[in-house]
Amino acid sequence: MNSRMILGAAMAAALLAAGAPALAQDPIKIGIPIGLSGANSVVAPSVVQSAELAVEEINAKGGILGRKVVLEIADDASGAAGAQKAFDSLAFQKKVDVIITMETSAARNAGLPIVARGRVPYIYTSFYEGRSCSPYLFVNAWVPDQQVAPIVDHFMKEKGAKTFYLVGSDYAFGRGMLEFTRKYIQEKGGTVVGEEYQPMDATDWTATISKIRSANPNAIITSTAGGAPNVTLTKQLRGAGIQSLYGNLAVDEGTAKSMGADGAGIYISASYLTNIDTPKNKEFLAAMQRKFGSDLKTPNDLSVPQYEGIYLYQAAVEKAGGTDSRKVLAALPEVSFEGPRGRIQMSKQHHTPLTMYLGQVKQDGTVGIVASFPNLDPGQQCPNLK
Amino acid sequence: MPSLVLDITTTAAILYVVALGLLLIFGVMKIINFAHGAFLTVGGYSAVVTTGLGLDPWLSLPLAAAAGVLLGMVVERLIVRPLYDRPLDAILATWGLGIILGQVITLVFGREVQFAGSPVQGTTEILGAPYSQYRLLLVGLALALGFAVAGVLQGTRLGLATRAVIANEDLARGLGINSGMVRFATFSLGSGLACLAGALITPLSSVDPNMGVPWLVNAFMLVILAGASLLSLMAATVLLGGAQVLVSTYGNPVLGGLTIAVLAAVILRIRPQGFARD
Numbered sequence: 001m002n003s004r005m006i007l008g009a010a011m012a013a014a015l016l017a018a019g020a021p022a023l024a025q026d027p028i029k030i031g032i033p034i035g036l037s038g039a040n041s042v043v044a045p046s047v048v049q050s051a052e053l054a055v056e057e058i059n060a061k062g063g064i065l066g067r068k069v070v071l072e073i074a075d076d077a078s079g080a081a082g083a084q085k086a087f088d089s090l091a092f093q094k095k096v097d098v099i100i101t102m103e104t105s106a107a108r109n110a111g112l113p114i115v116a117r118g119r120v121p122y123i124y125t126s127f128y129e130g131r132s133c134s135p136y137l138f139v140n141a142w143v144p145d146q147q148v149a150p151i152v153d154h155f156m157k158e159k160g161a162k163t164f165y166l167v168g169s170d171y172a173f174g175r176g177m178l179e180f181t182r183k184y185i186q187e188k189g190g191t192v193v194g195e196e197y198q199p200m201d202a203t204d205w206t207a208t209i210s211k212i213r214s215a216n217p218n219a220i221i222t223s224t225a226g227g228a229p230n231v232t233l234t235k236q237l238r239g240a241g242i243q244s245l246y247g248n249l250a251v252d253e254g255t256a257k258s259m260g261a262d263g264a265g266i267y268i269s270a271s272y273l274t275n276i277d278t279p280k281n282k283e284f285l286a287a288m289q290r291k292f293g294s295d296l297k298t299p300n301d302l303s304v305p306q307y308e309g310i311y312l313y314q315a316a317v318e319k320a321g322g323t324d325s326r327k328v329l330a331a332l333p334e335v336s337f338e339g340p341r342g343r344i345q346m347s348k349q350h351h352t353p354l355t356m357y358l359g360q361v362k363q364d365g366t367v368g369i370v371a372s373f374p375n376l377d378p379g380q381q382c383p384n385l386k
Numbered sequence: 387m388p389s390l391v392l393d394i395t396t397t398a399a400i401l402y403v404v405a406l407g408l409l410l411i412f413g414v415m416k417i418i419n420f421a422h423g424a425f426l427t428v429g430g431y432s433a434v435v436t437t438g439l440g441l442d443p444w445l446s447l448p449l450a451a452a453a454g455v456l457l458g459m460v461v462e463r464l465i466v467r468p469l470y471d472r473p474l475d476a477i478l479a480t481w482g483l484g485i486i487l488g489q490v491i492t493l494v495f496g497r498e499v500q501f502a503g504s505p506v507q508g509t510t511e512i513l514g515a516p517y518s519q520y521r522l523l524l525v526g527l528a529l530a531l532g533f534a535v536a537g538v539l540q541g542t543r544l545g546l547a548t549r550a551v552i553a554n555e556d557l558a559r560g561l562g563i564n565s566g567m568v569r570f571a572t573f574s575l576g577s578g579l580a581c582l583a584g585a586l587i588t589p590l591s592s593v594d595p596n597m598g599v600p601w602l603v604n605a606f607m608l609v610i611l612a613g614a615s616l617l618s619l620m621a622a623t624v625l626l627g628g629a630q631v632l633v634s635t636y637g638n639p640v641l642g643g644l645t646i647a648v649l650a651a652v653i654l655r656i657r658p659q660g661f662a663r664d
Contacts, residue, residue, distance in 0.1 A: 036497055036498070037497035037498065037594070037595075038499075038594075039499070041497055041498030041499050041594070042498060042499050044498070045498070075497070170640070196639075197639075198639050198640075199639075199640060199643075202639065203590075203591035203592060203597075204590075204591065204639075206393055206397065206631065206634070207393075207631065207634035207635040207639050207642060208639070210389050210390060210393055210635055211635065213389060213515065214389075227499065228499040228592050228594075231499075231501060231592060232590075232591045232592055235589075235590075235591075236518075236590065236591075239507070239508075239509065239518040239519075239520060239521070239590075240509065240516065240517065240518050241508075241509035241516030241517070241518075258501065
């Protein structure tokens with residue numbers, strides 16, 4: 001071997017040596033397409049905060065398999081058109097390793113073909129109407145089979161309600177939730193005296209309210225897009241003096257707080273409430289308070305699953321030994337995480353059993369727990385996915 | 387039934403308040419101010435800022451109006467006046483202004499939906515059923531604003547000059563009326579009214595950087611129908627607002643949103659002057 005070849009070999013060896021640690025330092029990118037504008041914009045900040053805390057905690061302990069975790073956030077404008085752009089940019093430009101986010105059903109449905117094309121695992125952390133199935137999609141939040149029964153049973157058994165009026169936003173979530181609710185009410189012997197839908201971004205509920213007034217139901221159950229529509233509908237309902245029982249399937253604690261006095265009396269059914277009395281929840285709340293101080297947005301049923309979703313991904317990557325999509329997707333149903341909501345494992349057809357709480361909003365905007373229902377099964381969500 | 391009448395009346399009042407500023411500008415300057423939606427949004431955010439500072443929500447009304455007048459004065463001087471001879475370009479310029487204002491608002495306030503406090507809460511018993519006090523208040527305010535503007539137009543020298551310019555600008559200038567001053571005053575007043583309207587509609591729903599856009603289309607249609615007359619505007623808002631409420635209540639709220647635009651197109655086809663009397 002002459003000196004040139006030795007030099008060349010030495011350079012190659014040096015490059016390889018320099019290259020190897022560089023590869024191990026490649027950060028793991030978590031994509032978060034979320035409604036920074038539009039209907040979800042009221043809730044999105046709290047979801048982003050949960051994600052930031054999870055990532056900070058994981059990185060402080062050395063990251064995932066020694067790699068730093070990094071968030072890539074994009075605005076999906078709470079709808080399908082925005083979601084297409086956000087998912088495209090995350091999957092194909094930023095080349096994220098996973099998408100973990102809370103979105104409207106319209107946005108999620110628009111994003112699913114893109115994650116399938118890009119082969120990116122998608123952990124959906126928002127409650128929704130159920131039956132959204134894809135080998136790439138995992139859900140760690142509730143579905144109607146877990147959420148509707150506590151409210152309707154309470155209204156019918158404890159409050160004697162027989163007639164119901166259903167109001168929703170006109171898209172997959174609003175229609176899906178209320179279809180389940182209508183069937184459940186009818187099964188239990190109640191009557192649905194009216195069902196009304198408005199576009200997701202609608203702000204004028206005048207026509208709906210005058211119909212409610214003439215139907216005079218015992219109870220109103222609503223399922224609008226998360227965030228702004230809840231507030232406008234409630235404001236206008238209260239503004240019109242409607243006093244029926246009010247069960248809201250789609251409001252989180254944070255939004256309820258921003259309704260002020262108008263929110264008092266609303267019944268909600270959730271897998272997370274801030275006054276869940278477990279050590280994990282108290283630890284979580286203390287950590288959020290330390291990190292965000294006075295900028296803290298109330299953790300809620302749309303933001304806590306985000307925190308848990310990121311930890312579930314960590315567990316899956318560690319079990320799979322890397323971020324290869326196929327291995328991670330195989331590992332996700334098998335890993336679990338003990339979080340503020342208890343034990344989460346997405347083993348039931350890509351969905352998870354959950355403990356549900358029936359709560360009522362008080363005058364000061366906090367939610368008091370009326371009853372709890374441990375370990376409710378999500379039912380048959382995706383029978384074709386084992 | 388009585389609540390339906392109230393719904394129609396209050397919806398007409400809201401549409402009237404929103405369209406009034408646009409009508410003045412259209413009548414005098416013969417241009418549609420496409421930044422009208424952005425002015426509504428500025429008014430909405432003035433209300434958010436006012437209640438955010440902890441001030442009495444009633445204060446948000448004069449503050450919004452003042453913000454609108456100031457903004458209108460600047461816009462007229464810098465954007466509209468240089469395009470005086472080119473009305474089509476002026477319309478395009480106001481559209482661009484609307485986009486810019488929307489983006490500036492996004493930069494300052496963020497994209498998320500926000501809420502403002504209401505000056506009046508609760509319901510009163512009227513015609514046997516509880517009805518939102520704030521909506522009823524808006525009827526009174528709409529009438530008061532209409533009378534105030536009519537009063538200025540009929541009872542002041544500026545009003546006289548304005549009516550002359552509305553009727554025939556060249557002739558008015560020939561008689562020595564400073565039409566530049568009239569345009570300046572009208573645009574500022576119209577902008578002030580637009581911002582006031584934005585602050586008035588906010589307690590009913592919410593505020594976000596694009597809140598004005600849906601109102602723009604409806605206001606545009608109503609103004610085209612009404613021409614330059616305050617009375618015609620009242621007739622247009624009652625008729626078309628009423629139709630919107632009826633379609634939303636008995637049909638489908640999605641179709642209700644289309645009603646004003648569709649009806650306006652039909653009426654203009656039948657009678658191109660709309661509700662104007664000439």
